[in-house]
Amino acid sequence: EPEVTQTPSHQVTQMGQEVILRCVPISNHLYFYWYRQILGQKVEFLVSFYNNEISEKSEIFDDQFSVERPDGSNFTLKIRSTKLEDSAMYFCATHLDRDSTEAFFGQGTRLTVV
């Protein structure tokens, strides 16, 4: 069964450092999302990405965040200067097309900022 793959599974970084979280979507999927889940809280939308550009973003997704699909395969989330409050589980999700109802989630990357 096709699946969304995220790397790394866990990353520890020092405050102020840049991190890049990677996601390999299901091959024929066109829509990509990043969500995050701070420990004990609900899953929150960060950004959606289609046709090599951001289609929607939340208030959380400020100038410290960026996304890209550099090689047509990986879908990355970059945090330029991490803060303690960026510590969370980050989930990548993809779906086939705009109208498909189901999204497939990766297993998540646990980011710990120290």
Next chain:
Amino acid sequence: AQTVTQSQPEMSVQEAETVTLSCTYDTSESDYYLFWYKQPPSRQMILVIRQEAYKQQNATENRFSVNFQKAAKSFSLKISDSQLGDAAMYFCAYRKGGNQFYFGTGTSLTVIP
């Protein structure tokens, strides 16, 4: 803005018994989708069941079924014959068309042997 509310932070059920998890949502849309996702300790979000708002019939997937009350904006999940592997965090989610998911705060389900 769409909101999804899960009023039960924690629930427990005896193995082989039935449990119902509650979810309410707020929307002005008439056509949308509702989901229940399971998040076991491995943290991967797994789709349990989904419901199209235009369908009156409640969705069913094996031991999992929903009670969808559109007028009341209620979407509860019933797990029958609970198994130890059902222990997880369960998230109710709303989605309009190709837009983002809105998640509730989750219900942690414990299954007692």
